[in-house]
Amino acid sequence: MRTSSIPAPVLMIAAVLSVQFGAALARTQFDAVGPTGAVLLRLVFGALILLIAVRPNVRGWKREQWAAATVLGIALAGMNSLIYLAIGVIPIGVAVTLEFTGPLLLALVQTRRIADAAWALLAFAGVVLLGFDDGGDLPLAGILFALGAGAFWAVYILASARVGRLVPGVEGLAVSMAIGAVIAMPFGATAALGGVLASPVVLPVFVGVALLSSALPYALEMLALQRLSTRVFGVLSALGPAMAALAGLLVLAQALGTREIIALILVTAASVGVTVGVRRRRPPGPEAAAPPAP
Numbered sequence: 001m002r003t004s005s006i007p008a009p010v011l012m013i014a015a016v017l018s019v020q021f022g023a024a025l026a027r028t029q030f031d032a033v034g035p036t037g038a039v040l041l042r043l044v045f046g047a048l049i050l051l052i053a054v055r056p057n058v059r060g061w062k063r064e065q066w067a068a069a070t071v072l073g074i075a076l077a078g079m080n081s082l083i084y085l086a087i088g089v090i091p092i093g094v095a096v097t098l099e100f101t102g103p104l105l106l107a108l109v110q111t112r113r114i115a116d117a118a119w120a121l122l123a124f125a126g127v128v129l130l131g132f133d134d135g136g137d138l139p140l141a142g143i144l145f146a147l148g149a150g151a152f153w154a155v156y157i158l159a160s161a162r163v164g165r166l167v168p169g170v171e172g173l174a175v176s177m178a179i180g181a182v183i184a185m186p187f188g189a190t191a192a193l194g195g196v197l198a199s200p201v202v203l204p205v206f207v208g209v210a211l212l213s214s215a216l217p218y219a220l221e222m223l224a225l226q227r228l229s230t231r232v233f234g235v236l237s238a239l240g241p242a243m244a245a246l247a248g249l250l251v252l253a254q255a256l257g258t259r260e261i262i263a264l265i266l267v268t269a270a271s272v273g274v275t276v277g278v279r280r281r282r283p284p285g286p287e288a289a290a291p292p293a294p
Helices: 008-027 030-054 063-087 092-099 101-109 115-131 140-166 171-198 202-225 230-237 240-252 258-281
Strands: none
Touching: 008 030, 008 063, 008 092, 008 202, 008 230, 008 240, 030 063, 030 171, 030 202, 063 092, 063 140, 063 171, 092 101, 092 115, 092 140, 092 240, 092 258, 101 115, 101 140, 101 258, 115 258, 140 171, 171 202, 202 230, 230 258, 240 258
16 A cells, blocks of 8 residues: 555554554563663664664764764653653653653743743643642652653754754764664663563564654654645644553553543643644744654
8 A cells, every 4th residue: 555545644643653652562571671771772773773774874974963963862862761761650641741741841932922821831730730649659750750851852852953954864863863872871781681681572572662663653754744734743743642641551551540631631732732823933844843752
């Protein structure tokens, strides 16, 4: 079946689903490799896939290109490490909802409309609702990890736009992911090696995680963006928390309660509202679309 016959929104939704199911699949191996080992294996295999696919020619790179790729690599390592640490202790749907505050706040900073304050308050209400945990089943560490991942996600969006301007295609992303793997190595090498030696399923699982979290969604997004406006792209990207909740339910049997579902709806609605407002005031361009967390 030719991809041109598939509606572009379907391709985009499939990309968002792929990223979140990849994260859920990685979570199944935390007992074997831990969150930091899982991050390292995901980045290593993701980098290998991209490096083999695009074969970047870095011999002629200038200092500013290496600097931009390094910043993006730091953002990738920080974002992935913190979100994996978060989903190690809180449900993945909750973690991704909290993580989404990063790109949401970045979008709000880039706007000047009074109406956007309403979206900010809506998102803040969702975060407060998640933090108001009278039952004690949502550890503070998990909340802080997820919010930290959101901060790195905002850095990733800015750094990714800069790398995209300085380096053609996805060559910069491939190099940046390799840099991220090097940064993550001291924190996850022991756990990853121990898990690989102890269980024969770890390596194939993380090859699948790398495909689901990196290669497949970027290919689908690239195809979708050929036929989608950046406004629609941004709105569909805001489905991330809902897709994460679905992945958590189907893969990890993590059912969210009423409070978590309401918070997810509030943050998603705020993301959609801000995205629509930003896209209406900005001309389409590669930097106008916030890429999803890889």
